[in-house]
Amino acid sequence: MRWEGNRESSNVEDARDGGGGGGGFGLGGRSIGIGTIVIALIGGAIFGINPLTILGVISGGGGPAPSQQQAPAHAPPAGDRQAKFVSTVLADTEDVWAKLFTAGGATYHAPKLVLFRGSIGTGCGAGQAAMGPFYCPGDQKVYIDLSFYDVLQKKLGAPGEFAQAYVIAHEVGHHVQDELGITRKVDSLRSRQSQAQNNAMSVRVELQADCFAGVWAHHSDQGKxxxxxxxIESAMNAAAKIGDDALQSASGRSVVPESFTHGSSAQRQRWFNNGYTTGSVKACDTFSSNSL
Structure with a gap:
């Protein structure tokens, strides 16, 4: 991926030098992430379920999350190569989605992306590095501890810079869902559904974010x-490695499709590829599809 020398986003906030704090998870919103990768592999928790989700945040109840003391965010240092990579990928998602929204007669409001270490206060409660990258609709920010990329490569077997770019594009895909009003519609259904129905709904949400990542990849490469x-194969490999069935198998656990919240490896690959090959947002309607 020849990313160096391209525009960097000004929407990256560096909170690695004091951002975050302790405390339990707040109930002020719900975060949407690529999966609880570290917890799934190391902690032996319920695979594919965000810790905020486990605590009931997925229902969207409660007031604002308790405030936490943390240092003011600032731009990353100029010489930080990983931060430059993230900033460059984010900038391209801004360009692609702004054009697609404009073509549809709408305005795209780009999210902020926050770099942190360990833990951080968010509009969805306290975020933890162990959750993997995630998007918080409560403050419209993507959060990532860059140590996740070591996990992606060394523990999950998904190397490559475009695999890393896919991770960012997936989280931005959740922001696109928020911009399109999909997040609110899904939230309105969750409190009226069973846990099994919520799991199935979550799979459709996550697969659509994978598809939106593919849409970005399509238009991004056409432009640059x-x-x-x-x-693309490295992104497809990453999608496979973080499928619910792959994570459950890697832990030595039985594969339980009813517990899936992000989709199987095959499903995640299929929907990313749908977006990539068509470049069409309409091709990403996971909610109407009879076959995922």
Whole structure:
């Protein structure tokens, strides 16, 4: 992926030098993430379920999350290569989605992306690095502890910069859902559904974010021609490695489809590919699809 020298986003906040804090999870919103990767592999928790979700945040109840003391965010240092990579990918998601929204007669409001270490206060409660990257609709920010990329490569077997870009694009895909009003519609249904129905709904939400990541990849490469041979395959490999069935199998547990909240490896690959091959937001309607 030939990303160096491209525009960097000004919407990246660096909270790694004092951001975050302790405390339990607040109930002020719900976060949407690529999956509880570290917890799934190391902690032996319920696979694919965000810790905020486990605590009931997925229902969207409660008031604002308790405030936590943390240092003011600032731009990343100029010489931080990983931060430059994240900023460059985020900038391209801004360009792609702004054009697609404009073509549809709407305005895209870009999210902020926050770099943190360990833990951080968010509009959805206290975020933890162990949750993996996540998006918080409560403050419209994407959160990522960059140590996740080591987990992605060394523990999950998903190397490559475009695999890392896919992670960012997936979380931005959740922001796109928020912009389109999909998040609010889903939230309005959750309190009236069983846990099994909520799990199934969550799968459709996550697969659509994968598809939106594919839509970004399609238009991004058309505009910049910055992908190298094998880049799309690395993203597809990452999608496979973080499928619910793959994570459950890697832990030595039985695969339980009823517990899936992010989708199987095959489903995640299929929907990313749907978005990538068509470049169409309409191709990402996971909610109307009879077959995921």
């Amino acid at each position: 021609r910055w992908l190298d041979p094998g880049d």
